Amino acid sequence: MELGLYTFADVGIDPASGVRVSPAERLRNLVEEIELADQLGLEFFGLGEHHRPDYAVSSPAVALAAAATRTKNIRLSSAVSVLSSDDPIRVFQQFSTLDNLTGGRAEIMAGRGSFIESYPLFGYALEDYDTLFAEKLELLIKLTEGEKIDWPGGQHTPKIEGRGVYPRPVQEKLPIWIAVGGTPQSVARAAMLGLPLALAIIGGEPHRFAPLFNLYRDAARKFDRDPSTLKTSINVHGFVGETTQEAIDTAFPAHTDVMNRIGRERGWGPTSKEQFAASAGPRGANFAGSPAEVTDKILANHEIFGFDRFVLQMAIGVMDHKKLMKAIELYGTKVAPEVRKAVASKQPALAQA
Numbered sequence: 212m213e214l215g216l217y218t219f220a221d222v223g224i225d226p227a228s229g230v231r232v233s234p235a236e237r238l239r240n241l242v243e244e245i246e247l248a249d250q251l252g253l254e255f256f257g258l259g260e261h262h263r264p265d266y267a268v269s270s271p272a273v274a275l276a277a278a279a280t281r282t283k284n285i286r287l288s289s290a291v292s293v294l295s296s297d298d299p300i301r302v303f304q305q306f307s308t309l310d311n312l313t314g315g316r317a318e319i320m321a322g323r324g325s326f327i328e329s330y331p332l333f334g335y336a337l338e339d340y341d342t343l344f345a346e347k348l349e350l351l352i353k354l355t356e357g358e359k360i361d362w363p364g365g366q367h368t369p370k371i372e373g374r375g376v377y378p379r380p381v382q383e384k385l386p387i388w389i390a391v392g393g394t395p396q397s398v399a400r401a402a403m404l405g406l407p408l409a410l411a412i413i414g415g416e417p418h419r420f421a422p423l424f425n426l427y428r429d430a431a432r433k434f435d436r437d438p439s440t441l442k443t444s445i446n447v448h449g450f451v452g453e454t455t456q457e458a459i460d461t462a463f464p465a466h467t468d469v470m471n472r473i474g475r476e477r478g479w480g481p482t483s484k485e486q487f488a489a490s491a492g493p494r495g496a497n498f499a500g501s502p503a504e505v506t507d508k509i510l511a512n513h514e515i516f517g518f519d520r521f522v523l524q525m526a527i528g529v530m531d532h533k534k535l536m537k538a539i540e541l542y543g544t545k546v547a548p549e550v551r552k553a554v555a556s557k558q559p560a561l562a563q564a
Contacts, residue, residue: 212519212554214509214547215255216248216539217290217446218526220267220274225529226464232529234267240532241267242278247536249282251543255522257290257320257446262328265472272305279312287313290409290446290522291322291390295343296329299351299368300376307380315381320409321348322390323397343367345400348389352404355385388444391423398423402430407442409522416494417445421515444520445512448527449498451505451541455491458499461538463487465528498523502545509550521550 222237245256258271268274271289310317323344346365364370389401390409401408428438452458471481490497525538
């Protein structure tokens, strides 16, 4: 199993200290976080694309490129690229450039986005939400298949006749993951296209999302694809502290500041500390706790989902950089080794079975 991190690089005022974090400071800190994750042996770091004042990254590939030459092994990906409002050729070129900088460690995680600011910003209509993504995803996949492209054009993309797209990636084929938030149609589309699936779980009880992975694997079979060749991931919220209380006390102010702000936009009610702590229980979607608790929770969910990758978003909201670096250290030195050991110990038994 691969273990990783993702973030949206929040900026603004730290609700715990009152200190304002600028985009410049957050981006410098971000590179340090990615560098530490690489040094600790974590396998993945993802960075989200947003076009809002509370996030520092509108171009994941640019920010990831800053970490490219300071890391050696970790895979660097968007999480996600809002493909619906972007140009697939430019997305491919940017991540192919990143792939060259990293010696073959770049990935694209494509999605439709959970915010809508990019649509009017780049001149797209929200009523084309699904058709934009479907058409541009098809073009992006086509770009990974060869140096020159012939494209008939469509409702949202122009015709292309035998044009080369450069640079080409170091990897034989630039990996594309599909990110979903729980829509069955999106899950089935990923299976039909034979693309890896990343499922975001940020609320409720994770086990309730397991049928989506079953749907993904069943749909793959219907399209004559071997489900065992298709990778899966769950992307969740959480935080690792020395103790449960430390994890909750550290994560709660920033996490709740963000979720309550979004909630006011979308009609959600505010979250109390008691609710936050309850969501960190064994059946909740919040992976906040001590190293042992987070380890147990990852393994319990691995039993449910059988995922290939687990990705944790700890930097939710603005928080103290030193505390976040300490949490990454605990994740890499305490959680990851125990998870890998437990998963590896099951492999011989599965092989014999």
